Amino acid sequence: MCIATMSLSEAYQHCQDQLLEAGLLISSGVPGLYGFSGVFEDVVERFEAAVTRRAKPLKAEVMRFPAILNRKHYLQTTHIENFPDLMGSVHSFTGNEHDHAKLLDKRARGEDWTTSLTPTDVMLTPAACYPLYPTATGTTLTSEGRLVDLRSFVFRHEPSIDPARMQIFRQREFVRMGTAEQALEHREYWLQVGQEVLNSVGLAVQSVVANDPFFGRGGRMMAAAQKEQDLKFELVHAVATSEKPTAITSCNYHLDHFGHAFDFKTPDGKYAHTACIGFGLERIALALFMTHGFDPDHWPSDVKSVLAL
Amino acid sequence: MCIATMSLSEAYQHCQDQLLEAGLLISSGVPGLYGFSGVFEDVVERFEAAVTRRAKPLKAEVMRFPAILNRKHYLQTTHIENFPDLMGSVHSFTGNEHDHAKLLDKRARGEDWTTSLTPTDVMLTPAACYPLYPTATGTTLTSEGRLVDLRSFVFRHEPSIDPARMQIFRQREFVRMGTAEQALEHREYWLQVGQEVLNSVGLAVQSVVANDPFFGRGGRMMAAAQKEQDLKFELVHAVATSEKPTAITSCNYHLDHFGHAFDFKTPDGKYAHTACIGFGLERIALALFMTHGFDPDHWPSDVKSVLAL
Numbered sequence: 122m123c124i125a126t127m128s129l130s131e132a133y134q135h136c137q138d139q140l141l142e143a144g145l146l147i148s149s150g151v152p153g154l155y156g157f158s159g160v161f162e163d164v165v166e167r168f169e170a171a172v173t174r175r176a177k178p179l180k181a182e183v184m185r186f187p188a189i190l191n192r193k194h195y196l197q198t199t200h201i202e203n204f205p206d207l208m209g210s211v212h213s214f215t216g217n218e219h220d221h222a223k224l225l226d227k228r229a230r231g232e233d234w235t236t237s238l239t240p241t242d243v244m245l246t247p248a249a250c251y252p253l254y255p256t257a258t259g260t261t262l263t264s265e266g267r268l269v270d271l272r273s274f275v276f277r278h279e280p281s282i283d284p285a286r287m288q289i290f291r292q293r294e295f296v297r298m299g300t301a302e303q304a305l306e307h308r309e310y311w312l313q314v315g316q317e318v319l320n321s322v323g324l325a326v327q328s329v330v331a332n333d334p335f336f337g338r339g340g341r342m343m344a345a346a347q348k349e350q351d352l353k354f355e356l357v358h359a360v361a362t363s364e365k366p367t368a369i370t371s372c373n374y375h376l377d378h379f380g381h382a383f384d385f386k387t388p389d390g391k392y393a394h395t396a397c398i399g400f401g402l403e404r405i406a407l408a409l410f411m412t413h414g415f416d417p418d419h420w421p422s423d424v425k426s427v428l429a430l
Numbered sequence: 431m432c433i434a435t436m437s438l439s440e441a442y443q444h445c446q447d448q449l450l451e452a453g454l455l456i457s458s459g460v461p462g463l464y465g466f467s468g469v470f471e472d473v474v475e476r477f478e479a480a481v482t483r484r485a486k487p488l489k490a491e492v493m494r495f496p497a498i499l500n501r502k503h504y505l506q507t508t509h510i511e512n513f514p515d516l517m518g519s520v521h522s523f524t525g526n527e528h529d530h531a532k533l534l535d536k537r538a539r540g541e542d543w544t545t546s547l548t549p550t551d552v553m554l555t556p557a558a559c560y561p562l563y564p565t566a567t568g569t570t571l572t573s574e575g576r577l578v579d580l581r582s583f584v585f586r587h588e589p590s591i592d593p594a595r596m597q598i599f600r601q602r603e604f605v606r607m608g609t610a611e612q613a614l615e616h617r618e619y620w621l622q623v624g625q626e627v628l629n630s631v632g633l634a635v636q637s638v639v640a641n642d643p644f645f646g647r648g649g650r651m652m653a654a655a656q657k658e659q660d661l662k663f664e665l666v667h668a669v670a671t672s673e674k675p676t677a678i679t680s681c682n683y684h685l686d687h688f689g690h691a692f693d694f695k696t697p698d699g700k701y702a703h704t705a706c707i708g709f710g711l712e713r714i715a716l717a718l719f720m721t722h723g724f725d726p727d728h729w730p731s732d733v734k735s736v737l738a739l
């Protein structure tokens with residue numbers, strides 16, 4: 122569905138136009154913020170169910186967190202240092218009627234009325250596993266460690282015409298907390314299983330070493346270190362264009378970063394290591410629609426069978 | 431599970447403690463913000479599935495929106511006038527490296543670092559139907575009007591010890607857009623069906639005329655008018671205490687408020703009227719746990735049957 126002579130931005134716009142026209146995505150007027158049709162949503166849910174079936178023998182603890190996070194917990198991470206441009210800080214109005222009148226006055230005069238707001242106790246969640254770690258604070262894991270099954274909407278302030286780069290989207294994650302060996306084993310296991318699951322729905326993903334979009338000059342060093350240490354792998358597939366494939370799933374080893382930040386340990390008294398796989402559910406659905414067409418009734422029969430379509 | 435001699439705040443705290451101890455809710459450290467266990471989440475999903483089955487013959491259009499909303503669309507509503515204290519405005523960092531250093535400096539000195547942020551193009555969604563109306567702007571409905579099936583996390587800045595008063599929670603909504611008659615008929619129909627569905631899972635709800643928590647003195651007049659015009663009904667049930675039952679579902683007739691604000695009309699050229707039913711999914715799950723006990727395996731067999739447990 123992509124045309125070879127297009128520039129990258131033309132390819133993104135063309136892809137977005139197609140998805141909006143087909144009604145799979147619904148425009149909100151803000152780049153990277155969409156509604157989803159019932160058909161789109163159904164594919165997300167069915168893919169998730171396939172992942173759930175695949176993970177069932179692992180007996181992971183299921184936990185679900187909403188898309189907002191305790192501001193104090195946010196500040197225990199290094200997100201504000203490394204990804205300030207992606208953050209979502211939630212502000213509200215806590216004044217009296219007089220203050221409210223002033224707020225409305227500012228708005229009526231076309232001034233910035235948000236100066237009348239105050240920061241709340243919450244931030245938007247940057248990644249599905251962030252709310253998990255604070256729940257482990259002060260604990261010592263058993264020798265088996267923990268395996269947790271998460272799903273959350275997450276927020277990233279990065280307005281884009283690329284329909285696969287949304288400001289709010291769902292991550293289905295499996296997180297392992299334990300020793301370095303357990304964390305690495307988890308990442309390797311899921312890198313393999315993630316590929317298998319995606320292959321089974323007709324997505325021939327490539328595995329690539331990757332790095333996060335750290336902010337600024339210091340960030341470039343962080344990114345290089347992350348890449349050099351082979352900490353993060355992404356499973357990529359064409360969405361808008363095969364020239365620049367999209368990461369639809371990622372497998373990340375965090376060393377003892379979160380164990381240290383949130384103080385949870387292994388039985389030997391060391392800070393625990395963590396690793397996660399995150400399936401980007403909207404991106405996977407987009408890859409499926411762009412690969413197999415906009416009508417799931419006409420998808421290949423083996424794909425329909427895996428998705429119980 | 432509630433004790434008659436407790437004050438209201440004691441009852442809320444006791445109920446919250448029980449739910450946290452049972453692991454159904456997971457503390458985030460912020461009042462009204464919780465994670466959910468797999469058991470809790472499963473009940474939410476199964477109740478929703480029961481609603482879906484009940485609504486299937488109606489063939490509603492399915493649309494799903496994330497928990498954030500175009501700021502411009504937010505400002506087309508009267509939320510900022512009527513419920514400023516409940517809003518969630520999303521702010522992010524859009525500066526350069528120098529500005530970032532200043533932000534981190536403010537934080538290190540214990541100053542308010544959020545003054546370095548700027549408002550983004552989005553707000554947290556106050557109600558599941560808000561993102562729907564802008565998608566109808568400029569349209570004329572058919573004589574049948576439209577029936578839309580929605581579900582969204584919504585945000586309300588109202589920190590509370592009442593476990594049923596969450597800051598972020600899910601609403602499953604059915605919205606009718608059409609003539610005044612169609613909107614009213616929708617509300618009456620769903621007031622009845624909502625009661626039936628809730629009764630079928632063992633929740634003997636009461637229907638009461640209600641009003642929204644409008645802000646300030648002007649707000650008290652708005653609330654009185656809403657009540658006097660019988661615009662909003664709530665289905666209430668005990669959660670923390672039977673002394674103050676909780677609204678677990680509401681049926682709201684908006685007159686032509688949204689048709690006017692977002693410019694969509696009926697074939698006769700008048701602004702469309704709208705009405706919605708909203709099932710408060712977390713509150714319904716809480717009512718189920720507080721009524722039938724914390725282990726769904728031991729719930730009454732007729733309830734288990736409706737929930738396919």
